[in-house]
Amino acid sequence: xxxxxxxxxxxxxxxxxxxxxxxxxxxxxxxxxxxxxxxxxxxxxxxxxxxxxxxxxxxxxxxxxxxxxxxxxxxxxxxxxxxxxxxxxxxxxxxxxxxxxxxxxxxxxxxxxxxxxxxxxxxxxxxxxxxxxxxxxxxxxxxxxxxxx
Numbered sequence: 405x406x407x408x409x410x411x412x413x414x415x416x417x418x419x420x421x422x423x424x425x426x427x428x429x430x431x432x433x434x435x436x437x438x439x440x441x442x443x444x445x446x447x448x449x450x451x452x453x454x455x456x457x458x459x460x461x462x463x464x465x466x467x468x469x470x471x472x473x474x475x476x477x478x479x480x481x482x483x484x485x486x487x488x489x490x491x492x493x494x495x496x497x498x499x500x501x502x503x504x505x506x507x508x509x510x511x512x513x514x515x516x517x518x519x520x521x522x523x524x525x526x527x528x529x530x531x532x533x534x535x536x537x538x539x540x541x542x543x544x545x546x547x548x549x550x551x552x553x
Contacts, residue, residue, distance in 0.1 A: 411436075411438070412436070413432050413433060413436030413437055413438055413492070414430065414431045414432040414433045414436050414492075415430070415431045416428045416429070416430045416431075416500070417429045417430075423504075424503060424504060425501070425502065425503045426446075426500075426501070426502040426503075427499060427500075427501050428499070428500040428501075429497070429498075429499060429500075430496075430497070430498050430499070430500050431495075431496070431497055432455070432457065432490070432492035432495070432496045432497075432498070433492065433495060434492055434493070434494045434495045434496075435491075435492065436491070436492050437489060437490060437491035437492070438489050438490050438491075439489060440460075440462070440487055440488070440489045441487065441488070441489065442484070442485055442486055442487045442488065443484050443485075443502070444484060444485065445484050445504050446484055446502040446503065446504055447481060447482070447483060447484060447502065447503050447504065447505065448481070448482040448488065448500070448501070448502055449479060449480065449481045449482070449500070449501040449502075449503075450474060450479065450480050450490065450498055450499070450500055450501075451477075451478075451479050451498060451499040451501070452474040452475060452476050452477065452478050452479075452496060452497075452498045453476060453477075453497045453498055453499065454476055454495075454496065454497040455476070455492060455493070455494050455495055455496025455497060455498070456473060456474065456475055456492070456493035456494050456496060457473070457474045457490055457491070457492055457493070457496050457498055458471055458472070458473055458474075458490060458491045458492075458493060459471070459472045459474060459480040459482070459488060459489075459490050460488060460489050460490070460491070461482055461486055461487070461488045462486065462487040462488065463486075464486075473493070474498075484504075
């Protein structure tokens with residue numbers, strides 16, 4: 405079952421909606437356009453399957469409006485915080501993708517790792533916990549089965 409949402413410019417069908425990523429199939433009527441908007445933390449990408457789509461992007465630093473025309477198999481990516489809108493030059497089918505990126509440098513260290521020669525902080529090794537490296541005598545196993553009967 406698909407959830408189809410009508411828009412003034414056409415329709416959108418959400419295919420995936422998760423906090424980290426969204427994927428929508430959009431159908432834009434010829435001449436249809438969306439609102440001028442921006443996303444606080446989402447990156448917004450457009451992939452055109454059929455038709456022609458104009459992506460308008462407002463550049464804060466230069467008082468410019470960049471216009472990119474997408475044809476089938478073209479992609480445009482709009483970063484978070486940048487005002488943008490789209491307009492279909494003809495009836496257009498596209499994928500609209502949203503995602504957020506985690507910072508690669510998101511770790512703050514309070515204590516730096518190393519080797520502690522004064523204390524045994526982790527007395528059991530993985531081998532001790534799971535019996536790795538120990539051999540088992542099958543005779544012992546058959547004796548324990550006899551005892552359980």
